[in-house]
Amino acid sequence: MSNAVSVPVPLSMSRGRQEVSCLFKIESRNLSLWYGSKQALKSITLGIPENKITALIGPSGCGKSTFIRCINRMNDLIPGVRIEGEILYDGKNIYDRDTDVVALRKKIGMVFQKPNPFPMSIYDNIAYGPRIHGYKNIDRIVEQSLRDAALWEEVEDRLDQPAMGLSGGQQQRLCIARALAMRPEVILFDEPCSALDPISTARIEELMESLRGKYTQIIVTHNMQQAARVSDYTAYFYMGEMIEFGETKQIFENPRERSTEDYITGRFG
Template structure:
Protein backbone atom coordinates (compact mmCIF):
# COMPACT_ATOMS: atom_id res chain seq x y z
CA UNK A 1 0.00 0.00 0.00
CA UNK A 2 1.26 3.51 -0.67
CA UNK A 3 1.04 5.96 2.19
CA UNK A 4 0.52 9.70 2.32
CA UNK A 5 2.73 9.94 5.36
CA UNK A 6 4.76 7.25 7.04
CA UNK A 7 7.11 7.01 10.00
CA UNK A 8 9.96 4.55 9.83
CA UNK A 9 11.66 3.39 12.99
CA UNK A 10 10.97 6.72 14.64
CA UNK A 11 12.55 7.29 18.04
CA UNK A 12 12.15 10.37 20.18
CA UNK A 13 13.70 11.36 23.48
CA UNK A 14 12.76 14.23 25.79
CA UNK A 15 16.15 14.53 27.49
CA UNK A 16 16.60 11.00 28.85
CA UNK A 17 12.92 10.00 28.51
CA UNK A 18 12.54 7.64 25.57
CA UNK A 19 9.01 8.65 24.48
CA UNK A 20 8.76 6.99 21.04
CA UNK A 21 10.36 3.60 20.49
CA UNK A 22 10.89 2.54 16.91
CA UNK A 23 7.49 3.60 15.63
CA UNK A 24 6.81 2.48 12.05
CA UNK A 25 3.35 3.52 10.90
CA UNK A 26 1.93 4.30 7.47
CA UNK A 27 -1.10 6.54 7.00
CA UNK A 28 -3.07 5.82 3.81
CA UNK A 29 -4.18 8.83 1.75
CA UNK A 30 -7.73 10.21 2.06
CA UNK A 31 -8.58 8.15 5.11
CA UNK A 32 -9.11 8.82 8.78
CA UNK A 33 -6.69 7.03 11.07
CA UNK A 34 -7.32 6.99 14.82
CA UNK A 35 -4.51 6.78 17.37
CA UNK A 36 -5.52 5.30 20.68
CA UNK A 37 -3.75 4.23 23.86
CA UNK A 38 -3.40 5.10 27.54
CA UNK A 39 -2.34 8.52 28.74
CA UNK A 40 1.38 9.14 28.33
CA UNK A 41 1.93 6.45 25.67
CA UNK A 42 3.19 8.96 23.09
CA UNK A 43 0.21 9.72 20.83
CA UNK A 44 0.61 13.51 20.95
CA UNK A 45 4.36 13.18 20.68
CA UNK A 46 3.90 11.03 17.59
CA UNK A 47 1.53 13.35 15.71
CA UNK A 48 3.71 16.33 16.58
CA UNK A 49 6.56 14.54 14.80
CA UNK A 50 4.52 14.47 11.59
CA UNK A 51 4.75 18.23 11.05
CA UNK A 52 7.90 18.79 13.08
CA UNK A 53 6.12 20.55 15.93
CA UNK A 54 8.54 18.84 18.34
CA UNK A 55 11.37 20.88 16.81
CA UNK A 56 10.10 23.70 19.00
CA UNK A 57 11.07 21.79 22.18
CA UNK A 58 14.80 22.09 22.69
CA UNK A 59 15.37 18.91 24.76
CA UNK A 60 13.93 16.74 21.99
CA UNK A 61 16.12 14.35 20.01
CA UNK A 62 14.67 12.43 17.08
CA UNK A 63 16.03 9.49 15.11
CA UNK A 64 14.41 7.73 12.18
CA UNK A 65 12.41 9.02 9.25
CA UNK A 66 9.03 10.50 8.45
CA UNK A 67 8.30 10.13 4.75
CA UNK A 68 5.80 12.57 3.30
CA UNK A 69 5.17 12.16 -0.39
CA UNK A 70 8.22 9.86 -0.23
CA UNK A 71 10.57 12.52 1.09
CA UNK A 72 11.99 12.55 4.63
CA UNK A 73 10.62 15.67 6.35
CA UNK A 74 13.65 15.67 8.65
CA UNK A 75 16.05 16.23 5.73
CA UNK A 76 18.03 19.45 6.07
CA UNK A 77 16.59 21.14 2.99
CA UNK A 78 12.93 20.84 4.08
CA UNK A 79 11.06 24.14 4.47
CA UNK A 80 9.34 23.66 7.83
CA UNK A 81 6.92 26.59 7.38
CA UNK A 82 5.74 25.13 4.09
CA UNK A 83 5.53 21.68 5.69
CA UNK A 84 3.27 22.95 8.49
CA UNK A 85 1.09 24.63 5.90
CA UNK A 86 0.57 21.30 4.15
CA UNK A 87 0.23 19.33 7.37
CA UNK A 88 -2.10 21.32 9.61
CA UNK A 89 -2.97 20.69 13.22
CA UNK A 90 -6.01 21.10 15.46
CA UNK A 91 -5.49 20.91 19.22
CA UNK A 92 -7.46 19.65 22.18
CA UNK A 93 -8.30 23.11 23.46
CA UNK A 94 -9.64 25.48 20.81
CA UNK A 95 -7.04 28.23 20.47
CA UNK A 96 -8.46 31.10 18.40
CA UNK A 97 -6.24 34.16 18.06
CA UNK A 98 -7.44 37.22 20.03
CA UNK A 99 -8.85 38.90 16.92
CA UNK A 100 -12.01 38.85 14.84
CA UNK A 101 -13.53 35.74 13.32
CA UNK A 102 -12.58 36.98 9.86
CA UNK A 103 -8.99 37.80 10.82
CA UNK A 104 -8.50 34.42 12.46
CA UNK A 105 -9.07 32.72 9.12
CA UNK A 106 -7.40 35.41 7.01
CA UNK A 107 -4.24 35.46 9.12
CA UNK A 108 -2.40 32.54 7.51
CA UNK A 109 -3.46 33.25 3.92
CA UNK A 110 -2.32 36.90 4.28
CA UNK A 111 1.07 35.90 5.68
CA UNK A 112 1.53 33.49 2.80
CA UNK A 113 0.50 36.19 0.30
CA UNK A 114 -2.50 34.21 -0.96
CA UNK A 115 -4.98 36.19 -3.09
CA UNK A 116 -8.78 36.33 -2.75
CA UNK A 117 -8.66 36.24 1.02
CA UNK A 118 -12.40 37.07 1.29
CA UNK A 119 -13.24 34.00 -0.76
CA UNK A 120 -10.85 31.82 1.22
CA UNK A 121 -12.49 32.93 4.47
CA UNK A 122 -15.98 32.17 3.22
CA UNK A 123 -15.02 28.83 1.73
CA UNK A 124 -13.11 27.72 4.83
CA UNK A 125 -15.95 28.65 7.18
CA UNK A 126 -18.35 26.85 4.88
CA UNK A 127 -16.18 23.75 4.77
CA UNK A 128 -15.93 23.82 8.56
CA UNK A 129 -19.75 23.98 8.82
CA UNK A 130 -19.60 27.34 10.60
CA UNK A 131 -20.50 29.89 7.92
CA UNK A 132 -24.22 29.98 8.63
CA UNK A 133 -23.64 30.63 12.32
CA UNK A 134 -21.13 33.47 11.89
CA UNK A 135 -21.61 35.08 8.48
CA UNK A 136 -23.41 38.07 10.03
CA UNK A 137 -20.72 38.73 12.64
CA UNK A 138 -17.37 38.16 10.96
CA UNK A 139 -15.94 41.26 12.65
CA UNK A 140 -16.80 40.08 16.16
CA UNK A 141 -14.07 38.68 18.40
CA UNK A 142 -13.51 34.94 17.91
CA UNK A 143 -13.22 34.58 21.69
CA UNK A 144 -16.95 35.30 21.89
CA UNK A 145 -17.85 32.04 20.14
CA UNK A 146 -18.88 28.91 22.04
CA UNK A 147 -16.27 26.20 22.59
CA UNK A 148 -17.66 24.07 19.78
CA UNK A 149 -17.78 27.04 17.41
CA UNK A 150 -14.22 27.98 18.38
CA UNK A 151 -13.07 24.47 17.53
CA UNK A 152 -14.75 24.64 14.12
CA UNK A 153 -13.13 28.05 13.65
CA UNK A 154 -9.75 26.45 14.34
CA UNK A 155 -10.54 23.77 11.79
CA UNK A 156 -11.56 26.49 9.30
CA UNK A 157 -8.27 28.26 10.00
CA UNK A 158 -6.41 25.06 9.20
CA UNK A 159 -8.47 24.45 6.05
CA UNK A 160 -7.75 28.00 4.83
CA UNK A 161 -4.15 26.97 4.24
CA UNK A 162 -5.30 24.18 1.90
CA UNK A 163 -3.45 21.45 3.77
CA UNK A 164 -3.22 17.86 2.55
CA UNK A 165 -3.03 16.30 5.97
CA UNK A 166 -4.84 17.37 9.15
CA UNK A 167 -3.68 16.21 12.58
CA UNK A 168 -6.32 16.32 15.31
CA UNK A 169 -5.16 15.92 18.91
CA UNK A 170 -8.26 15.05 20.95
CA UNK A 171 -10.29 17.74 19.13
CA UNK A 172 -13.54 16.97 20.95
CA UNK A 173 -12.42 16.32 24.51
CA UNK A 174 -13.46 19.82 25.61
CA UNK A 175 -16.77 19.74 23.70
CA UNK A 176 -20.34 18.74 24.47
CA UNK A 177 -21.96 15.81 22.56
CA UNK A 178 -23.66 18.04 19.98
CA UNK A 179 -20.46 19.92 19.11
CA UNK A 180 -18.63 16.59 19.08
CA UNK A 181 -21.04 15.16 16.58
CA UNK A 182 -20.64 18.28 14.41
CA UNK A 183 -16.87 17.84 14.38
CA UNK A 184 -17.23 14.15 13.53
CA UNK A 185 -19.67 15.01 10.73
CA UNK A 186 -17.19 17.55 9.47
CA UNK A 187 -14.34 15.03 9.49
CA UNK A 188 -16.56 12.71 7.52
CA UNK A 189 -17.23 15.44 4.92
CA UNK A 190 -13.51 16.11 4.61
CA UNK A 191 -12.69 12.42 4.26
CA UNK A 192 -12.21 12.21 0.51
CA UNK A 193 -10.16 15.39 0.19
CA UNK A 194 -7.81 15.18 3.16
CA UNK A 195 -5.74 12.64 5.00
CA UNK A 196 -6.78 12.91 8.64
CA UNK A 197 -5.25 11.56 11.83
CA UNK A 198 -7.12 11.80 15.10
CA UNK A 199 -5.91 11.10 18.62
CA UNK A 200 -8.84 10.17 20.80
CA UNK A 201 -9.59 8.65 24.19
CA UNK A 202 -13.13 7.99 23.08
CA UNK A 203 -13.37 4.45 21.72
CA UNK A 204 -16.83 5.05 20.23
CA UNK A 205 -15.43 8.06 18.42
CA UNK A 206 -12.53 6.06 17.00
CA UNK A 207 -14.96 3.37 15.88
CA UNK A 208 -17.36 5.89 14.34
CA UNK A 209 -14.97 8.04 12.35
CA UNK A 210 -11.88 6.08 11.44
CA UNK A 211 -11.03 3.48 8.81
CA UNK A 212 -7.75 2.56 10.49
CA UNK A 213 -6.76 2.45 14.13
CA UNK A 214 -3.31 2.25 15.68
CA UNK A 215 -2.84 1.29 19.32
CA UNK A 216 0.08 2.83 21.22
CA UNK A 217 1.49 1.55 24.49
CA UNK A 218 4.50 2.87 26.42
CA UNK A 219 6.02 4.63 23.42
CA UNK A 220 5.52 1.75 21.01
CA UNK A 221 2.98 1.36 18.23
CA UNK A 222 1.76 -2.07 19.21
CA UNK A 223 -0.87 -2.81 16.60
CA UNK A 224 -2.48 -1.20 13.56
CA UNK A 225 -5.21 -2.35 11.22
CA UNK A 226 -8.68 -1.71 9.91
CA UNK A 227 -10.69 -0.16 12.74
CA UNK A 228 -13.27 -2.95 12.61
CA UNK A 229 -10.53 -5.59 12.98
CA UNK A 230 -8.81 -3.76 15.83
CA UNK A 231 -12.06 -3.40 17.72
CA UNK A 232 -13.56 -6.78 16.98
CA UNK A 233 -10.57 -9.00 16.67
CA UNK A 234 -7.33 -7.45 17.95
CA UNK A 235 -4.17 -9.52 17.74
CA UNK A 236 -2.63 -8.19 20.94
CA UNK A 237 -4.03 -8.88 24.38
CA UNK A 238 -3.14 -5.36 25.56
CA UNK A 239 -5.14 -3.84 22.69
CA UNK A 240 -8.14 -5.86 23.72
CA UNK A 241 -7.69 -4.96 27.39
CA UNK A 242 -7.50 -1.28 26.53
CA UNK A 243 -10.48 -1.29 24.18
CA UNK A 244 -12.65 -3.18 26.62
CA UNK A 245 -11.72 -0.74 29.37
CA UNK A 246 -9.65 -3.14 31.45
CA UNK A 247 -6.83 -0.57 31.73
CA UNK A 248 -5.94 2.93 30.65
Protein backbone atom coordinates (compact mmCIF):
# COMPACT_ATOMS: atom_id res chain seq x y z
CA MET A 1 0.00 0.00 0.00
CA SER A 2 1.19 3.54 -0.73
CA ASN A 3 1.38 6.00 2.11
CA ALA A 4 -1.26 8.72 2.50
CA VAL A 5 0.35 11.95 3.66
CA SER A 6 -1.29 15.17 4.81
CA VAL A 7 0.58 18.40 4.19
CA PRO A 8 2.44 20.71 4.50
CA VAL A 9 5.28 18.37 5.43
CA PRO A 10 8.32 20.16 6.93
CA LEU A 11 11.56 18.57 5.87
CA SER A 12 14.46 17.82 8.18
CA MET A 13 16.63 20.32 6.30
CA SER A 14 17.43 23.96 6.80
CA ARG A 15 15.61 25.23 3.73
CA GLY A 16 13.47 22.64 2.03
CA ARG A 17 9.73 22.18 2.38
CA GLN A 18 7.33 19.86 0.64
CA GLU A 19 3.72 20.87 0.18
CA VAL A 20 1.56 18.31 -1.58
CA SER A 21 -1.47 16.23 -0.58
CA CYS A 22 -1.56 12.85 -2.27
CA LEU A 23 -0.41 9.25 -2.07
CA PHE A 24 3.33 8.74 -2.07
CA LYS A 25 4.66 5.81 -4.09
CA ILE A 26 8.23 6.54 -3.06
CA GLU A 27 9.62 8.42 -0.06
CA SER A 28 13.19 9.27 0.74
CA ARG A 29 13.98 10.01 4.37
CA ASN A 30 17.20 11.82 5.26
CA LEU A 31 18.92 10.25 2.27
CA SER A 32 22.61 11.10 1.98
CA LEU A 33 25.15 9.71 -0.47
CA TRP A 34 28.92 9.95 -0.82
CA TYR A 35 31.16 9.11 -3.78
CA GLY A 36 34.25 8.33 -1.76
CA SER A 37 34.82 11.45 0.34
CA LYS A 38 32.59 13.69 -1.79
CA GLN A 39 29.03 14.11 -0.55
CA ALA A 40 26.58 14.25 -3.45
CA LEU A 41 23.25 14.12 -1.58
CA LYS A 42 22.54 15.80 1.76
CA SER A 43 19.62 14.54 3.85
CA ILE A 44 17.05 14.41 1.06
CA THR A 45 13.51 13.98 2.41
CA LEU A 46 11.03 13.84 -0.44
CA GLY A 47 7.75 12.11 -1.28
CA ILE A 48 7.06 11.13 -4.90
CA PRO A 49 3.31 11.19 -5.68
CA GLU A 50 1.80 8.00 -7.08
CA ASN A 51 0.80 7.85 -10.76
CA LYS A 52 1.89 11.44 -11.37
CA ILE A 53 4.82 12.98 -13.23
CA THR A 54 7.47 14.54 -11.00
CA ALA A 55 10.24 16.66 -12.52
CA LEU A 56 13.62 17.14 -10.86
CA ILE A 57 15.31 20.39 -11.88
CA GLY A 58 18.51 22.16 -10.86
CA PRO A 59 22.01 22.98 -12.12
CA SER A 60 24.37 20.31 -13.41
CA GLY A 61 25.98 18.32 -10.62
CA CYS A 62 23.31 19.14 -8.03
CA GLY A 63 22.35 15.50 -7.35
CA LYS A 64 19.26 14.96 -9.53
CA SER A 65 20.52 11.93 -11.45
CA THR A 66 22.25 10.55 -8.37
CA PHE A 67 18.93 10.71 -6.53
CA ILE A 68 16.89 8.80 -9.12
CA ARG A 69 19.66 6.19 -9.38
CA CYS A 70 19.19 5.59 -5.68
CA ILE A 71 15.54 4.72 -6.32
CA ASN A 72 16.40 1.59 -8.31
CA ARG A 73 19.76 1.09 -6.60
CA MET A 74 21.83 1.71 -9.72
CA ASN A 75 24.39 3.45 -7.52
CA ASP A 76 25.15 0.05 -5.97
CA LEU A 77 27.20 -0.65 -9.09
CA ILE A 78 29.61 2.26 -8.44
CA PRO A 79 32.66 1.47 -6.27
CA GLY A 80 33.12 3.61 -3.18
CA VAL A 81 29.51 4.74 -2.83
CA ARG A 82 28.15 5.08 0.70
CA ILE A 83 24.47 5.71 1.46
CA GLU A 84 22.71 6.70 4.65
CA GLY A 85 18.97 7.14 5.24
CA GLU A 86 16.02 5.36 3.68
CA ILE A 87 14.00 5.12 0.50
CA LEU A 88 10.56 3.65 1.03
CA TYR A 89 8.84 1.95 -1.91
CA ASP A 90 5.22 1.20 -1.00
CA GLY A 91 6.28 1.66 2.61
CA LYS A 92 9.27 -0.74 2.57
CA ASN A 93 12.87 0.45 2.78
CA ILE A 94 14.57 -0.68 -0.44
CA TYR A 95 17.94 -0.62 1.33
CA ASP A 96 16.93 -3.33 3.79
CA ARG A 97 19.19 -6.37 3.62
CA ASP A 98 16.38 -8.64 2.44
CA THR A 99 15.51 -6.51 -0.61
CA ASP A 100 15.51 -8.43 -3.89
CA VAL A 101 17.25 -5.88 -6.12
CA VAL A 102 16.41 -7.73 -9.34
CA ALA A 103 12.71 -7.71 -8.44
CA LEU A 104 12.98 -4.04 -7.48
CA ARG A 105 14.40 -3.10 -10.87
CA LYS A 106 11.56 -4.97 -12.59
CA LYS A 107 9.13 -2.65 -10.82
CA ILE A 108 11.21 0.48 -11.38
CA GLY A 109 12.22 0.87 -15.01
CA MET A 110 14.76 3.40 -16.24
CA VAL A 111 15.27 5.32 -19.49
CA PHE A 112 18.69 6.91 -19.93
CA GLN A 113 19.93 10.13 -21.47
CA LYS A 114 21.01 8.53 -24.73
CA PRO A 115 19.00 5.77 -26.40
CA ASN A 116 20.66 2.42 -25.76
CA PRO A 117 18.90 -0.26 -27.84
CA PHE A 118 20.41 -3.72 -27.76
CA PRO A 119 22.26 -4.83 -30.94
CA MET A 120 19.42 -7.09 -31.99
CA SER A 121 16.05 -6.83 -33.72
CA ILE A 122 13.26 -4.49 -32.68
CA TYR A 123 11.22 -7.48 -31.54
CA ASP A 124 14.04 -9.03 -29.53
CA ASN A 125 14.77 -5.73 -27.78
CA ILE A 126 11.29 -5.81 -26.27
CA ALA A 127 11.15 -9.58 -25.75
CA TYR A 128 14.56 -9.88 -24.08
CA GLY A 129 13.53 -9.06 -20.50
CA PRO A 130 10.20 -10.93 -20.50
CA ARG A 131 11.90 -14.05 -21.89
CA ILE A 132 14.60 -14.00 -19.19
CA HIS A 133 11.94 -13.73 -16.49
CA GLY A 134 9.77 -16.47 -17.95
CA TYR A 135 6.82 -14.36 -19.04
CA LYS A 136 4.21 -15.96 -21.30
CA ASN A 137 2.54 -14.53 -24.43
CA ILE A 138 5.68 -12.72 -25.59
CA ASP A 139 4.11 -11.64 -28.89
CA ARG A 140 1.30 -9.89 -27.05
CA ILE A 141 3.72 -8.22 -24.63
CA VAL A 142 5.85 -6.93 -27.53
CA GLU A 143 2.87 -5.51 -29.39
CA GLN A 144 1.27 -3.93 -26.32
CA SER A 145 4.54 -2.40 -25.15
CA LEU A 146 5.17 -0.87 -28.58
CA ARG A 147 1.60 0.43 -28.69
CA ASP A 148 1.97 1.96 -25.23
CA ALA A 149 5.18 3.61 -26.41
CA ALA A 150 3.41 5.02 -29.50
CA LEU A 151 5.76 3.09 -31.79
CA TRP A 152 3.76 0.10 -33.03
CA GLU A 153 2.39 1.67 -36.20
CA GLU A 154 5.87 2.79 -37.23
CA VAL A 155 7.57 -0.60 -36.80
CA GLU A 156 4.92 -3.34 -37.01
CA ASP A 157 6.06 -4.37 -40.49
CA ARG A 158 9.78 -4.53 -39.61
CA LEU A 159 10.00 -6.12 -36.19
CA ASP A 160 12.76 -8.44 -37.41
CA GLN A 161 14.99 -5.57 -38.51
CA PRO A 162 17.87 -4.20 -36.37
CA ALA A 163 16.82 -1.70 -33.73
CA MET A 164 19.92 0.35 -34.49
CA GLY A 165 18.32 1.27 -37.81
CA LEU A 166 15.66 3.37 -36.08
CA SER A 167 15.95 7.13 -35.75
CA GLY A 168 17.15 8.59 -32.45
CA GLY A 169 13.64 9.46 -31.32
CA GLN A 170 12.34 6.04 -32.31
CA GLN A 171 15.20 4.37 -30.45
CA GLN A 172 14.30 6.27 -27.30
CA ARG A 173 10.66 5.22 -27.59
CA LEU A 174 11.89 1.65 -28.15
CA CYS A 175 13.81 1.90 -24.87
CA ILE A 176 10.64 3.10 -23.17
CA ALA A 177 8.73 0.16 -24.68
CA ARG A 178 11.48 -2.16 -23.42
CA ALA A 179 10.99 -0.77 -19.91
CA LEU A 180 7.19 -1.09 -20.17
CA ALA A 181 7.51 -4.74 -21.22
CA MET A 182 8.66 -5.59 -17.70
CA ARG A 183 5.33 -4.32 -16.31
CA PRO A 184 6.85 -1.70 -14.02
CA GLU A 185 5.03 0.58 -11.60
CA VAL A 186 7.61 3.39 -11.78
CA ILE A 187 9.57 4.79 -14.74
CA LEU A 188 12.68 6.91 -14.19
CA PHE A 189 13.68 9.24 -17.05
CA ASP A 190 17.21 10.63 -16.83
CA GLU A 191 17.21 13.56 -19.28
CA PRO A 192 15.51 11.40 -21.94
CA CYS A 193 15.28 14.16 -24.55
CA SER A 194 18.68 15.84 -24.24
CA ALA A 195 20.03 14.06 -27.35
CA LEU A 196 16.84 14.46 -29.41
CA ASP A 197 15.55 17.04 -31.89
CA PRO A 198 12.46 19.14 -31.02
CA ILE A 199 10.03 16.90 -32.94
CA SER A 200 11.29 13.75 -31.24
CA THR A 201 11.23 15.57 -27.89
CA ALA A 202 7.57 16.44 -28.45
CA ARG A 203 6.78 12.77 -29.16
CA ILE A 204 8.44 11.67 -25.91
CA GLU A 205 6.51 14.33 -23.97
CA GLU A 206 3.26 13.19 -25.58
CA LEU A 207 4.14 9.64 -24.61
CA MET A 208 4.75 10.64 -20.99
CA GLU A 209 1.39 12.37 -20.98
CA SER A 210 -0.32 9.22 -22.31
CA LEU A 211 1.25 7.20 -19.46
CA ARG A 212 0.09 9.65 -16.79
CA GLY A 213 -2.19 7.98 -14.27
CA LYS A 214 -0.90 4.49 -15.15
CA TYR A 215 2.68 4.84 -13.91
CA THR A 216 4.62 6.91 -11.41
CA GLN A 217 7.04 8.87 -13.59
CA ILE A 218 10.10 10.83 -12.51
CA ILE A 219 12.01 12.94 -15.03
CA VAL A 220 15.35 14.64 -14.60
CA THR A 221 15.54 17.60 -16.96
CA HIS A 222 17.54 20.79 -17.52
CA ASN A 223 14.76 22.10 -19.76
CA MET A 224 12.56 24.41 -17.69
CA GLN A 225 9.88 24.54 -20.40
CA GLN A 226 9.76 20.74 -20.49
CA ALA A 227 9.34 20.50 -16.73
CA ALA A 228 6.55 23.07 -16.87
CA ARG A 229 4.81 21.28 -19.75
CA VAL A 230 4.86 17.67 -18.63
CA SER A 231 5.06 17.47 -14.85
CA ASP A 232 2.46 17.59 -12.11
CA TYR A 233 5.05 18.26 -9.41
CA THR A 234 8.55 19.71 -9.43
CA ALA A 235 11.49 19.40 -7.03
CA TYR A 236 14.36 21.88 -7.17
CA PHE A 237 17.79 20.53 -6.24
CA TYR A 238 20.88 22.62 -5.50
CA MET A 239 24.32 21.49 -4.31
CA GLY A 240 23.06 18.12 -3.14
CA GLU A 241 20.03 19.44 -1.28
CA MET A 242 16.35 19.37 -2.18
CA ILE A 243 15.46 23.03 -1.75
CA GLU A 244 11.78 23.09 -2.67
CA PHE A 245 9.00 20.78 -3.85
CA GLY A 246 5.41 21.44 -4.81
CA GLU A 247 2.89 21.49 -7.61
CA THR A 248 4.61 22.55 -10.82
CA LYS A 249 2.39 25.58 -11.32
CA GLN A 250 3.25 26.87 -7.85
CA ILE A 251 6.98 26.21 -8.24
CA PHE A 252 7.16 28.11 -11.54
CA GLU A 253 4.73 30.92 -10.75
CA ASN A 254 5.18 31.47 -7.03
CA PRO A 255 8.26 29.72 -5.62
CA ARG A 256 8.76 30.10 -1.88
CA GLU A 257 12.57 30.05 -1.97
CA ARG A 258 14.64 32.83 -3.52
CA SER A 259 17.16 30.37 -4.96
CA THR A 260 14.35 28.49 -6.75
CA GLU A 261 13.14 31.72 -8.34
CA ASP A 262 16.69 32.69 -9.33
CA TYR A 263 17.23 29.36 -11.08
CA ILE A 264 13.88 29.30 -12.87
CA THR A 265 14.27 32.87 -14.11
CA GLY A 266 17.79 32.25 -15.33
CA ARG A 267 19.68 34.41 -12.83
CA PHE A 268 22.03 31.49 -12.28
CA GLY A 269 22.47 27.86 -13.30
